[in-house]
Amino acid sequence: MANPSTVEPTRRDMLFIATGAVAAVGAGAVAWPLVSQMNPDASTLALASTEVDISAIPEGGSLTVKWRGKPVFVRHRTKKEIDEALATPLAQLPDPQTDAARVKKPEWLVVVGVCTHLGCVPLGAPGSRGEYDGWFCPCHGSHYDTSGRIRKGPAPTNLAVPTYDFLSDTKLRIG
Amino acid sequence: MSGPSTFVPQSALGRWFESRLPIGGLVHSSFIAYPTPRNLNYFWTFGAILSFMLVAQIITGIVLAMHYTPHVDHAFQSVEHIMRDVNWGWFMRYSHANGASMFFIAVYIHMFRGLYYGSYKAPREVLWILGVVIFLVMMATAFMGYVLPWGQMSFWGATVITNLFSAIPLVGDAITTWLWGGYSVDNPTLNRFFALHYLMPFMLIGVVILHVWALHVSGQNNPTGVEVKNVQRDTLPFTPFATVKDSFALVMFLIFFSWWIFYVPNYLGHADNYIEANPLVTPAHIVPEWYFLPFYAILRAIPSKLGGVIAMFGSIAILAFLPWLDTSKVRSANYRPVYRVFFIVFVLTCIGLGYLGAMPAEGGYVLASRLLTLYYFGFFLVILPLLGLYETTKPLPATIADSVLPQGGAKLQPAE
Ligand code: HEM
Ligand code: FES
Numbered sequence: 001m002a003n004p005s006t007v008e009p010t011r012r013d014m015l016f017i018a019t020g021a022v023a024a025v026g027a028g029a030v031a032w033p034l035v036s037q038m039n040p041d042a043s044t045l046a047l048a049s050t051e052v053d054i055s056a057i058p059e060g061g062s063l064t065v066k067w068r069g070k071p072v073f074v075r076h077r078t079k080k081e082i083d084e085a086l087a088t089p090l091a092q093l094p095d096p097q098t099d100a101a102r103v104k105k106p107e108w109l110v111v112v113g114v115c116t117h118l119g120c121v122p123l124g125a126p127g128s129r130g131e132y133d134g135w136f137c138p139c140h141g142s143h144y145d146t147s148g149r150i151r152k153g154p155a156p157t158n159l160a161v162p163t164y165d166f167l168s169d170t171k172l173r174i175g
Numbered sequence: 176m177s178g179p180s181t182f183v184p185q186s187a188l189g190r191w192f193e194s195r196l197p198i199g200g201l202v203h204s205s206f207i208a209y210p211t212p213r214n215l216n217y218f219w220t221f222g223a224i225l226s227f228m229l230v231a232q233i234i235t236g237i238v239l240a241m242h243y244t245p246h247v248d249h250a251f252q253s254v255e256h257i258m259r260d261v262n263w264g265w266f267m268r269y270s271h272a273n274g275a276s277m278f279f280i281a282v283y284i285h286m287f288r289g290l291y292y293g294s295y296k297a298p299r300e301v302l303w304i305l306g307v308v309i310f311l312v313m314m315a316t317a318f319m320g321y322v323l324p325w326g327q328m329s330f331w332g333a334t335v336i337t338n339l340f341s342a343i344p345l346v347g348d349a350i351t352t353w354l355w356g357g358y359s360v361d362n363p364t365l366n367r368f369f370a371l372h373y374l375m376p377f378m379l380i381g382v383v384i385l386h387v388w389a390l391h392v393s394g395q396n397n398p399t400g401v402e403v404k405n406v407q408r409d410t411l412p413f414t415p416f417a418t419v420k421d422s423f424a425l426v427m428f429l430i431f432f433s434w435w436i437f438y439v440p441n442y443l444g445h446a447d448n449y450i451e452a453n454p455l456v457t458p459a460h461i462v463p464e465w466y467f468l469p470f471y472a473i474l475r476a477i478p479s480k481l482g483g484v485i486a487m488f489g490s491i492a493i494l495a496f497l498p499w500l501d502t503s504k505v506r507s508a509n510y511r512p513v514y515r516v517f518f519i520v521f522v523l524t525c526i527g528l529g530y531l532g533a534m535p536a537e538g539g540y541v542l543a544s545r546l547l548t549l550y551y552f553g554f555f556l557v558i559l560p561l562l563g564l565y566e567t568t569k570p571l572p573a574t575i576a577d578s579v580l581p582q583g584g585a586k587l588q589p590a591e
Contacts, residue, residue, distance in 0.1 A: 035353075038367065044357045064455055069359035071455045113455075114359075117480055119338040120331065120457040138459050139335065140475055140536045156480045 044068075049175030051167070054108070062124060064113060067174045071113035071121050072162060073135075074172065077146060082106050084133065085147035095157045099147045102161050110164050110174070111148035115139065117155035135159070182208075205391060210410035211417045212397035214579045218288040219395065219417075220424030221281050227425055228278040229383065233376050235271040236320075243323065245369035247362045250325035251451040269440040275317050276443045277432045279466035282310060290497075291518055293506030294396040300498040302389040307495045309382050314467070314491075316375040319368040321464055322360075326448030331461045333360045333368070339474075342484040359454060399578045400506025401571055409575040460535060468532030469525050473551065475536045476544035486548065493555050500555050502563030510569040517558050524550045 050067045054074055057063050062075035077085075085099040103109055113121050115137040122135035122144060130136030131152060132145035142153030149158040164174045182203040184190050193199050242261050244253040257264035286306070289295055295303035322333045337354050341347040356363030394403060403409045411417075435443070443465060447458045463471050473490050477483035493500075508515045524547045531547065534540045572578035 038353050038356055040352060040355075040357050041363070044361075044363065066455060069357060069361045069454055117338075118335040119341075119359075120335065120461065121455060139457065139461055154475075154478055154480055154483070 049173055052172045052174065053170060054172050055170035059107070060126075065174070067112075067162065072174055073109070073111050073113045073124060073148075073159075075109045075111075075124070077107050077109055081133065081146040085145060085149075088145065088147075088149075092151075094150050097147075097149060097158055102147050102149070102158070104164070104166065108172075109146070109148060110161065110172070111159040112162050113159070115142055115155055116150065116157045116159065117142050117153070122159075205387075205413075206418070207412065207414040209391065209413040209417075210394075210403070210406050211413050212395055212403060212409060212575050213411045213416075214397050214399065214575055215395065215417070215420075216398055217420075217424055218284065218292075219397075220421045221285040221288065222390075223417075223421035224281045224425055224428050225278070225285060226383065228274060228281060229376065229379060232271065232274050232278060235267050235274060236373070236376065238267045239271055240373065243369075245323065245366050247325060247365055247452070250323060250365060254324040266436070269436045271320075272444060273432065273435040273440060275320065276435070276464070276466065277428070278313065279317070281428070282313065283466075286310070286494075287522060289396075290521075291508045292396055292398060293400050293501070293503070293508070295498045296501065296506050297498065298393045299389075299396065302386060302393060303498060304495050305382060305386040305389055307491070309379060309386060310494075311491065312375055312379050312382065316372060316379070317464065317466070319372040319375070322365065322368045323372060324448060325365060325452045327450045327452055327456075327458050328445045328448040328461070330360060330452035330454065331457055332463055333364065335461060336463075337364075339484045339487070342481040344481070361454075396506065397575055398507060398509060399572055399575055400510070401573075401575055401578070404574050405576070462533050465529065465533075468530075469528035470532070472528040472532035472544045473548050475532070476541065476548040486552075490548075490551060493552070497555065497559075501559040502561075503559075503566065503568070504563070505568045505571065510571055511562075511566060512569065513566045514562055517554060517562065520550070521554045524554070 048068060050065060050072075052063070052065050052074060054063065054076070057074065057076045059076050060078045060081075062073055064071045064073055066072070082099070088099075090096040090098065099106075102111075113124075113135075115122050117137065117140055120137050120139035122137040122142070123129070124135045128136055130143035132143050134144040134146045134148060134151075136143055137153065137155065140154050142155035143151050144155075144159055145151050147158075148161070150156070162174050164172055167173050182193075182200040184193050184199055189199065239257060242253065242257045242264060244250060254268070257268050259265075261267075289303065289306070318332070318336060322329045337351055337360060340354060341351045343350060352358065354364070355361065356367060445462065450458075462468070470487050470490060474483045474487040477486045503511060503514065505511055508518055528544065528547050528551065531540055531544045536544075
């Protein structure tokens, strides 16, 4: 056999490469829908917003609503809770974020009630709010403060703030 | 070890068929004439027990699937319907649910057997790695199966485990959403888990065939770890010797299995799984099924999310590298006095991790999990590589026959 590098490419080589390239593109084009079908479908995407009436939540109380299959906590914060959140120096936070960046109106904190560790719902009833008066996740022991920021435990980030709008003083739209 | 088959069917029809598709010869050479070391002990019967359990899970599973509805609004009710209304439904479900546990008991014994007798060493590396693949697919299958009854533990177990993937940097969240088919574990998740739970056991059959094929190329290891030198002296034909021994062990195992099904069918499950899934309330203690507890303990021992996930998957992946981590030339721990001690401590470590995985992640439990996790990895990464270089091993018998037969020419049962 001649050394291939000294031989001129033939038409056959060209056809071989072109066929291979088309086959690869074809395989990719078929694989894409097979993978993509597992992503959220149109009906799941369509359920993406929820309206909530917040007029009945007393100061210090909170409401849990379901949004995209997950709980969202709407907490009516007391003056003390707001002050605590504001007074915390950023240097003490594993995931530094000011309270102002996490709320639209200081008395209303709206966060996704899913622990950023592995997805449990943190506890927020009085008495089980953890060491920082916010939420405590019993699964692996994460503590969140009154701004929903992670303070202690394995969770890496603060409770997520969903996109939301105040439609009026008593109506909230999440999503 | 098996050459071309010399099998000749008795009947003319059999010979006609055999010359067209030699399946009789395949079965004959694999399960009848196949030479097995004459010193195998009962730890070698778990392969047959595992094969039986796989078939049993498939049969009970298909029966359950005839009555089960993979939809979030109906799944929990349909399982209760199986328990209360379907003829023998309780029996099928208890057999399937406890069958999964029996399957894991058998696989853990089978794996520790390999670890003790050095069955992963050359020339059995591929055989061992196929075993690790089987273990992984089994775990995925059992995990998805546990989600199907859609109780609280189903739901929250699924949530915690799928969230492990969100620890992957950059693409983690996208992967998790893709796995869920939504923004949380929900109907699309249940539906695809059912499809995959049905599929994976059949994939297992495929891998098991490769596993047995690899086994029949290298031949079985044995308690001495010494290779077969003389087929006549060192081995016995599979049938009747292994067939009968495997059958007897299987019967014993089935008695054990029946005890769970008929006397304590819910002992290995969790009471919270008889509460229908509620996405808004997490149970106070989430624990996986017992067979995942050691890995769960390792996950929780590491104080960082990504680190915990890496350690957990690493603790399984490391098994695949075992053939190269163990540097000792001697296979069986019977002739490795120091390894034997480390091995026993390793088994206790795994059991200890299992216990800790069921305890709350706080205080002394976390510290203990960290120490045991350290030993788990230290065993593979430090002890095994070094021990092979420094350990003084005991003298090996010259042949398998020498280790079990009275010396001085006792009459041998010849292999066929
Ligand atoms: C490797 C083999 C298998 C293992 C380890 C396994 C494991 C499991 C487990 C742990 C459960 C949860 C049981 C419970 O707590 O109720 C389950 C449920 C289920 N499995 Fe399997 N399974 C296997 C094969 C199959 C096959 C082949 C099918 C069907 C074709 C199947 C169909 C089902 C169904 C319908 C359920 C839901 C009903 C129930 O929860 O009892 N399984 N499986
Ligand atoms: S899921 Fe909340 S601490 Fe792990």
